[in-house]
Amino acid sequence: MIRVIFAEWRKLRRPTLFFGTIGASLFFTGLTTTFLYLMIDSQRGNSDRGRQVSREVLNLASGSVYGFASVGGLLGIIALCVFAAQTAQEYTYGTFRNLLVRQPGRIRILLGKLIAMKLFALILVAIAAAVSISLSYYLSDRAKVTTDLWFTSAGYHAIGQTLLNVTISVIYFGIMGMILGLFLRSPI
Amino acid sequence: MTTMAISVRDLSKKYDSGFAVSHANFEVPLGTICGFVGPNGAGKTTTIRMLLGLISPTGGTAEILGESIKHPDKYLSQVGAMIEGPAFYPALSGEENLKVLATLGGFPIERVGQLISEVGLEGRGGSKYKTYSLGMKQRLGIAAALLPNPKILILDEPTNGLDPEGIQEVRDLLKRLASQGTTVFVSSHLLSELELISEYIVMLRKGEVVFAGTMNDLLLEQQPVILVKTEKESDLQKIIDIAHSDGHQATIRSGVAHIEGPAEWAGTLNRQAFDAGIVLTQLAPQLPNLEETFFEMTGDRK
Numbered sequence: 001m002i003r004v005i006f007a008e009w010r011k012l013r014r015p016t017l018f019f020g021t022i023g024a025s026l027f028f029t030g031l032t033t034t035f036l037y038l039m040i041d042s043q044r045g046n047s048d049r050g051r052q053v054s055r056e057v058l059n060l061a062s063g064s065v066y067g068f069a070s071v072g073g074l075l076g077i078i079a080l081c082v083f084a085a086q087t088a089q090e091y092t093y094g095t096f097r098n099l100l101v102r103q104p105g106r107i108r109i110l111l112g113k114l115i116a117m118k119l120f121a122l123i124l125v126a127i128a129a130a131v132s133i134s135l136s137y138y139l140s141d142r143a144k145v146t147t148d149l150w151f152t153s154a155g156y157h158a159i160g161q162t163l164l165n166v167t168i169s170v171i172y173f174g175i176m177g178m179i180l181g182l183f184l185r186s187p188i
Numbered sequence: 189m190t191t192m193a194i195s196v197r198d199l200s201k202k203y204d205s206g207f208a209v210s211h212a213n214f215e216v217p218l219g220t221i222c223g224f225v226g227p228n229g230a231g232k233t234t235t236i237r238m239l240l241g242l243i244s245p246t247g248g249t250a251e252i253l254g255e256s257i258k259h260p261d262k263y264l265s266q267v268g269a270m271i272e273g274p275a276f277y278p279a280l281s282g283e284e285n286l287k288v289l290a291t292l293g294g295f296p297i298e299r300v301g302q303l304i305s306e307v308g309l310e311g312r313g314g315s316k317y318k319t320y321s322l323g324m325k326q327r328l329g330i331a332a333a334l335l336p337n338p339k340i341l342i343l344d345e346p347t348n349g350l351d352p353e354g355i356q357e358v359r360d361l362l363k364r365l366a367s368q369g370t371t372v373f374v375s376s377h378l379l380s381e382l383e384l385i386s387e388y389i390v391m392l393r394k395g396e397v398v399f400a401g402t403m404n405d406l407l408l409e410q411q412p413v414i415l416v417k418t419e420k421e422s423d424l425q426k427i428i429d430i431a432h433s434d435g436h437q438a439t440i441r442s443g444v445a446h447i448e449g450p451a452e453w454a455g456t457l458n459r460q461a462f463d464a465g466i467v468l469t470q471l472a473p474q475l476p477n478l479e480e481t482f483f484e485m486t487g488d489r490k
Contacts, residue, residue, distance in 0.1 A: 007292035014280060094275035098332065101240055101269050102293040105261070 004103060004112025005119075011086070012120045021082055021120075022127060028074045029128040030135060033067030037139035055145055062158035063140075064150040068132035072166040075128055076173030079121045083174040086117060087181030114178060121170045129163055190254035193218045193340050193371035194239065198248030201234050207395045208234040211248065214390045214400035216373055218339075221366045223382035223403075224375040225482060226392030232375045235392070236271050236344055240264070253339060265293065268338035270346060274329030278318035282309055282328045285317055286335065295335050303331040308357060322349030330358065340371045347378055359385055383478035391485055398485050403478070410476040414454050416445040417470035418461075430460050444470070 012018065036047060040055060047053045048070055058066060087110075090096040099109050140147050149155055194216040201209045209231040216222040226232050237243045239250060241260025255262040276285040286300040304313040307327040312320070320328065326349055333341055341362075347355045355378070362372050362385055376382050382389070389406050391399040399406055416427050424445050431438035431447045434456070438447040447457070451473035461468055 003292050003294050007288045010284065010288045010291060011277060011280065014284070016279060089277070093277060094272065095277060097242055097271065098275055098289060099292060100242055101264060101267075101271075102289055102335075 001108060001112050001115075004099075004109055005116045007099075008086075008113045008116035009119070012116060017082070018120075021078060022124060025075055025078055025124050025128045026131055028078075029068065029071045029132045032071045032074075033132045033135045034139065036067045036070065037136065037143040037145065040143045040145075055143070058136075058140070058143070058145045059149065061149040061152060061154035062162070063145065064133050064136050064147070064155060065129070065159050065162040067136050068129050068166065069162045071128065071132065072162075072169050075125060075166060076169045079117075079124065079170045079174040080177035080180070082120070083117050083177030084181040084184075085177075087113065087178045088185050091185035110178075110182075114175070117174055117178070118171055121174050122167065125163065125167050125170055129159075129166070133159065190251070191218055192216065192251070192254075193220075194222075194250070194252055194373060196235075196239075196248070196250040199235070199238060199245050199250050200247035201231070201238060201243065201395075202246045207231075209238070209245075209392075210395040212392070212395075212397045214397055216371060216388055216390075218371050219366065219369050220387045221362060221372040221374065221385050222388035222390060223379075223386035223478075224373060224390050224392070225377075225379060225382060225478075226375075228377075229394075230392040231395040232392055233272060233344060234395075236269075236342055236373075236375065239342065240267070240269055240271065242271075265336055266339040267342060268333035268336055268340070269342040269344075270329040270333045271342070271344040273345065273348065274325040274332070276317045276325070276328060276332075279316060281314050281316055282320065282324075282331075283313040285328065286332055289332050290335055293336055295337075299335060299337070303334055306334070306361070307331045308354075323351060323354050326350055326358075327354070330361070334365075338370060340373065341365060343372070343374045345376055346374060347376060347381060355381060379479045379482055380477070389478070391482065393485070406481060407475045407478070410481050411448045412451055413474050413476065414447045414449055414451070414457065415470060415472045415474060416447060416457070416468060417443065418445075419467035419469055423466045426464060426466055427457070427461065430457060430464070 036053060044050060045052045053066060057063065090099065100106065103109055137147060192215050196212050196214050199209060199212040200207060212235060224232055238245050239252060239257060241257055241264065250257045252263045253266060280288070283300055283304060286303065287297055290297050290300055304310055307330050309324060309327050309331070312324065326346060330343065330346055333343060347358050350358060359381060362374065366372050386403055388401065389399065389403050390397060418424055418427060421443060424440050427445045428438045428440060436447050436449040438445055454471055454473045458468060458471055
């Protein structure tokens with residue numbers, strides 16, 4: 001099993017896919033977080049679907065991860081696309097039979113792929129969280145948001161809780177993507 | 189300890205449309221090169237897929253290195269294979285593609301560079317697979333098959349897309365591997381190529397094995413032909429008459445008499461021609477080649 005995971009990781013770490021996916025995640029994370037703080041006084045809203053998130057909400061212990069939580073759904077969609085494409089390509093390119101000749105057992109191969117892709121998703125979520133929290137802290141001053149409660153135990157708890165929720169959501173979307181890839185057998 | 193690399197008994201694969209492979213029986217001894225031939229749709233790839241455990245047979249059984257194909261995990265680490273053409277990830281380099289397979293199979297990564305050179309891809313190993321020509325893709329496929337340092341190498345049409353030089357290189361590579369003890373089981377539509385390298389041959393037609401044995405046995409089963417040319421073309425008819433009188437079929441084609449008969453009879457013919465005052469300018473006993481034999485046995489010559 002461990003060999004399947006490492007083999008899959010070799011495919012996932014190729015620069016176009018790795019940096020492309022991380023880049024897309026960071027772009028959306030940065031955009032969402034920046035809008036949240038820079039448009040805090042906008043009448044058109046500063047969060048998803050035009051919702052207004054006030055300073056009072058961002059001042060709370062959970063304020064540091066508000067931007068990150070908002071982008072969780074998008075990260076899920078990105079994971080869905082990556083998981084689906086990585087699974088479907090094995091059938092499109094006919095490479096699955098190569099894998100089976102080296103490692104008989106379809107279930108073992110699919111499980112190994114899933115674990116490797118989950119690791120990929122975890123890295124994605126961790127980087128997005130770090131960037132979003134850092135950006136929130138950087139922009140908080142400009143948006144006149146108080147960060148006193150962000151780094152208390154309640155704040156850390158909120159960070160941990162959000163990280164867990166987003167991770168579960170991303171993995172769920174990823175598994176859905178893998179199932180789609182298995183059924184459709186084509187990344188397009 | 190088995191002496192057979194591949195042993196197939198009554199192996200069948202039936203789909204809704206009928207038998208893809210029907211009660212196939214053949215054996216391939218260790219350390220030999222075995223050609224696997226048959227027209228398109230004869231069941232070659234289906235047989236290979238069953239041997240590699242990619243699909244299950246509907247009847248019969250087979251053993252690879254003494255292990256049943258029901259347990260491919262017991263023998264696949266000693267088998268190298270390329271089936272239905274090379275298949276790799278286009279966005280990865282040739283080298284990275286091999287590293288993926290080496291990691292998966294638990295083979296030393298250091299072998300990758302060595303194999304890249306062995307199949308003549310040095311200098312292009314770092315290029316993306318999607319930039320490879322068909323011949324380069326085939327070479328990479330062969331390199332991938334060689335990753336496990338296999339006891340058995342199963343190749344499906346390995347010379348597809350290769351230029352004559354590439355074909356010769358593959359032929360030499362297969363011969364070298366066989367001389368080192370690797371059993372090579374190779375399917376190809378280039379029958380003249382197989383004739384040059386194969387000691388064993390398995391011939392398939394419509395899912396059934398029509399011949400399995402040594403190349404010599406196969407060719408000996410066929411009626412040899414003696415080609416005769418005379419100094420005067422008008423003497424050819426006399427040669428035909430001599431052949432007929434000895435009970436041999438004979439025809440004249442393009443100024444050459446083709447007489448069906450054993451090579452030993454050429455001496456008798458020479459004597460009789462001399463007695464009749466006919467001067468022979470050519471007297472050449474010939475065994476039929478694999479291509480002629482193939483068409484003869486599969487009955488597929490249009």
